[in-house]
Amino acid sequence: MKQKQTFHFYGAVAATGLLSFTGVLIETAMNVTFPTLIGEFGISTTAVQWVTTICLLAISIIAPLSSYLNRSFSARALFLAANLLFLGGAVLDCFSPGFAALLLGRVLQGVGTGLALPLMFYMILTKSPLEIRGRMMGFGTLTTSIAPAIGPTYGGMLAHLLNWRSIFVFILPILVGSLLLGLHSIPKTEQPKREPLHGAAIAFLAVFFTCFLTAFTAKGLLTAVWLLAGLAAGALFLRANRRHSLLGLAPLRNRSFTLLMVSFLLYQALLLGNSFVLPNVLQIAGGLNASAAGLFMFPGAMLGAVLAPVSGWVLDRLGAKKPILIGLAVAAGGMVLLALLLHTAQVALLVAAHCIFMTGLGLSYSNLMTCSLARLPQAQLSDGNAVLNTLQQFIGAMGTATSAFVISLFQQSGGYRSGTMLGGQTMLGIFACLLLVSFLCSFLGLHLPGTSAAREPQEPQN
Structure with a gap:
């Protein structure tokens, strides 16, 4: 008699986490190659941004289907589909003969990531023991907060040392490793009854x-x-x-959830937009190569990575208001410094300003997601998570598209090099204003009464 395969929780989360992290990493890894792609394919700044935007668009379209897919397909089937689609897209981009083929590969990567990310969170929420669920959720949110910041460093180093296609070559072993680990850890189960999909x-x-x-x-x-x-x-x-x-919108009636969600989404827009603006301005107007422009982002990305798990501990000890509001204020200060210092091209000062921004982000970004969902009743958690994930990817695409659009306008009116610098300064100023709006939304949302769906930390009593 054939022995039933055991579900290995840590292996399953690691497999989907690797796939999700690689998917989010690759979202921004190509940003540093845009000047090269513009020259190689003879395209404009507004056209080249689709390399990032189309990937985010595919994720945002797949995300609302996550609840339906989890009910209609086994975890193993969804994982296999996610991994193989992503693997196919990466192979296609390794050998893409033109810009259209490159975009098609990015679509496949986006679909794979759009399947993997919700699956990872679904397994954490449904399979993890209650006493470690918070830590596992922190592990999950790390993929969406830190990977976009690390992406330009990864992409820049490989593009400079080898070529832009090597960005996809080097993720192939990770994808294969994730596939093997997932096949071992996620057992075959009876296929759920397929629900009709209203297309x-x-x-x-x-x-x-x-x-x-x-x-x-x-x-x-x-x-x-x-x-x-x-x-x-x-x-x-x-x-x-x-x-x-398809997408339950009842959570949007909760004012506290909606305000905190808006604050989080504004963060996401400027995080992805910033990952587009800084590497391109530093290359086109600052004269840095792709490797140096990518490494510029690295110290701040590491700060954010270290602070992401620490911020959860701060949330447990001090409550939600202090880490979120202090983090947003620090991030806004760092963004203002970036906008003011960008024209100087003083890399050391810009790195310091970026580190200040990422310090604020590390304190507040994942806490905003946690606290927004904690304001919902248990019955609305699934819908709230789907709405948040869908809008998170779309608003990230909007941040990238808007940044490219504004910089392109300045390039047309002020020249390629000087227009890029002025457009970059303008976008950083807009980002600073968005952070102030995000601060206001968080302040109001945290002071409104909300239904606690989970164990949201309470403010300490004096």
Whole structure:
């Protein structure tokens, strides 16, 4: 008699975590190669940003399906699909003959990441013992907070030492290792009863996201046309969603959750936008090579990585308000310094300013996600998580697309080099303003009463 395979929790989380981390890492790893890609493929700044944006777009379209997929397919089937799609996209990009093939590979990577990330969190929430669940969730959120900051360092070093295609070559062993570990750790189970998928809602949501992002690469009246098409698709999605409930929107009625979510999403937009702006400005206007531009991001990324787990401990000891609000204030100060110092091209000063920004991010980013979901009742946690994950990826794509659009405008009016610098300064100033708005949203959200769905730390009593 064939022995039933055992579910190995740590191995399963490690396998999906490796895949998720690699997916989020590769989102921004290509940012430092954009000047090279512009020259190699003869494309514009607004066109090249699709290398990052299309990956984020694919994740944001897949994320709302996570609840349906978990109910309709086994964890092993979802993991296999995620890994093989990602592996296929990476191989395609290793040998892509043109820009269109490169984008297709990025779409496959985005779909694979969009499957892997929710699966990792689903297994943590449903399989982990209660006493370690908080730590495991901290491990999970580390992939979305730190990997985008490390990506430019990884991509820059390989692009400079070898070429941009090696960025995909070097992740292949990680993907194969993840696949083998997952096959060993996630057992075969009986296939769940397949639920019907109502495709209209997901189709309208995909059109809505795509139209809004495309509007930033269009010119003149075409921008308005794309925006209007996006609004129409959004209205049709809301109508279809009311009938079939692809994405539960009830959590948005909770003002505390919504304010904290907006604060978190603003953070996500500037985090991804910043990963686009700084490496490109430092290369095009500052004269750094891809490796140096990537290494510029590394000290701050390491600070954020160290502080991410520490911030959870601070949250447990001091409550939510202090680490989140102090972190946002520190991050805003670092962003203001980056905007003011960018034109000096003094790398040491810019690294210090970036470290200040990442220190603030490390204190507040993952805590914002934790506290926003903790404001929801237990029955709305799944819907709240789906809404948050969907919008997180889309707003990250918007941050990248907006940054590329603004810099492109300045390049057209002020020249390629000087326009890049002025556009970069402008975007960093906008990011600083977004952080102030994020601070205000967090302040209001943390002071509103909310339903505690989990063990959200309470403020210590004097």
